[in-house]
Amino acid sequence: MTDKLHPGPLSRRMFLTGTAGLAGAAVLVGGRPNQGAHPVRGLRPTAAGVHPQKTVHLAGTDGWVSMPQGAPADPPFFPDSLAPAGFDTYVFGFRDVTGLSATQVAAQRGHAQISAPMLSFDEEDDIFITLSNLGLLQRPDLFDGHTLHWHGFVNAIPLFDGVPELSLAVPVGRDFTYFYRPHDPGTYMYHCHFEDVEHVQMGMTGMVFIRPRQNKTPVNGDPAGTKYAYNDGDGSTRYDREFAFMLTELWSAAHYRDAHIQVNDWTDYAASFWLMNGRGYPDTLEPNGNPLVTTAGRLQYQPISSMVSCNAGDRVLLRLSNLGYQNHQMSVDNLDLTVIAKDASLLRGRDGTSNYLVTNGVDIGPGESRDLIFTAPSPGEFLLYDRNYSYLDNGGGPGYGGMMTRIVVHPAGTLGPQTAANA
Template identity: 50%
Template sequence: MSKRLNSQRISRRHFLKVGGGLLAGAAASRFLPRTLGQSGEIVQAAGFSQVNPTPPDLHLAGTDGWIYLPGQVPIPGTPNAFYTPDDYAPAPFNTYMFGFRDVTGLTDEQVFAQKMRCQATAPMFWVDENQEYRLKLTNLGLAMRPDLVDDHTVHWHGFRNAWPIFDGEPHSSVSVPISRSLTLFYQPRHPGTYMYHCHFEETEHVHMGMTGSVFVRPAQNGSAYTYNGKTYTKFAYNDGDGSTGYDREYVMTLTDVWSEAHWSDSHVQLPDWTEFNPDYYLINGRVYPDTTFANGGDRDPVTGELLPPQDPVTGQLRPELAYQPLGSLIKCNEGDRVLVRLINLTFGKHTMTLQGMNFHVVGKDATHLRGRDGTDFSYHTNSIQTGAGESYDAIFTAPENLTFGPNEEYKTFLFYNRHLSVLTNGGAPGYGGQMTEIRVYPAGTLPAQTKPNDL
């Protein structure tokens, strides 16, 4: 069935009538009172300079820089030439990186002075459940690669129902151009362990180091629950019975470094990502035995640069680790329950093994392993296999009633990757890669922990 549509033709005479009426109206408007609509009750809007925005809880700067990895990775077929150490690297560093830096509280001049001073891994942060949290991202550009005008984003991986404008996924959101800033807003409602990364040119930016850890603490924190005869006030999840309570917590972020890709980026070359073959496997931006060295992260009050970590006992400084400030040494007292937040930001599967103890795995991908009807899906194991982009919340209880020798300060246990071929550092002798130590002290030796990964 068809239906004829009747259209009305506009004649030249009708068009002139309409046009003349519009011109007459416009001419008459100039005789209206100038004060019309200018009542004294109308207040002029505040200028932008008069608005005081809420300051961010965390200010991150995206840029490039250098870190240190031991050993050597030769360039095949080229005598006396190496991907690691990079011949462009300033001493004492040897590996080119992209990354983020915590510039919270720095002046604008200090912030822009952090160009070429990123860190591995990116700064760790945490948020309370239902807390309003503001993260400001500034793009400082890439000093070694002025030909790359890449934007940056912060994508909170696993955040449920994220607002697109704050999601950091540039295809449906926005990204931050060089010399510009954007403040992201979060109000997380699901406790657990997450990760974040840049989502612009993510194959390159993620591997080059723009990755970090974030976790959400449950609303139950601060309430006292007794579990197995011990009272806790810190928990991994809102368990209602204290089963996820802990005394200490440590974040372990797994990453990898393909030296050829890092060398190629510093030398204005394009790596073939289909040939991806990492040479180093890191925990919190370091390889063993550097994983056991003291944390850094202190800043020069004048320049804002990161200061080298220092051993609190010997006073030894490690300037080559200045931009790898977070260690992964675990310290605890006998009988302590220790929460390990395990994050895999590599491009493959890795099985991490705990020597001499078992984990109680209570969460995966920021989800409590308990059904809606209360069914317990948690489990005990000494090995956790993690896939790329996965996170686990696992608790171990340090052994009690250990026998210490007269000069024995602590007992040492290992936490390591079971793929033994990755426990090396670029051909250097001895163990390396994704391994760290757990040091158990006599009961009551260590004071209470004040922040995650605190020694």
């Protein structure tokens, strides 16, 4: 059964968007992961170690974020007159609320995060992701459902695919638990597929990494603990550090209209900001934050850094995903980038022939992902940036901005082992 987060009558719109969810109650158990309930009835735990179980709890809601300081005003769209102090742009987003009590989860309403939390799992894990729809604090007149759609993921059955026309959407005040067992490693994306043009633009986008079984049985004489991006069989996708980037654009007018109860004409789309992990340069260089810490400042709800730090000699994996509406060519001058995978598929022929591509720039279209590896050279700094110059500003203002960050190479041995992506 689903779990009601707050009381209130079931409106006609909630009924229409949630009918499938109510029907799904026959197969779902509504307890959250932190409550210890097994989320999907009929699935039985497997033998220890065969399919380890992983649980995550996400919440969907709205909130406010901050574009880079110094961006010129674009009245009335930017900065938004309704924004609280320190913020300027209205968004929708997902939050990681794993382990929080029901009261703590409900308190996250109105505190959306962009980009959504980065999720990582191992190949053949049994994954249970509970999504709670907390509703929209700024727009209580809307009863929009939310879903989780793993873009490009081939292992989801229709019930858990997150396309509401074919499966279901989570109504306001309800929970739903998705189940996945990934068989293919790689870099994937997730986003809300309810009113997806609007909800994706508003910020409901994130990244998923599926780590290969080869990590458990290193190849080519590599020591235990070696990390690979794919089951390559020869160690060619080995890496020491990984950094991931969700590429999106933000159209200030659309965000303003959603906050001010106005309708968008999406054929007028004209991006105002170009973002990496929800931030534009120079905010991309700021360290990671914690969205639950209220003293985190103007980037509290944009907690994922895009700064790349490594040691000379490190093999560095760059995961690039595009859930914007424009093509982007991400480039690094004076570094050889080896493209090892496209859209979570290793670039290798059926006969084992490598189709890796060495370049210094890679094109990424909307809905696509790329995996790149480079070997860090002697200490120095490099720029990772969009080669389209018009995407390197903030709101049309002077100076550099947009889709750009730094790769900083330190002397060998300076940085200790990496504990998580983008750390």
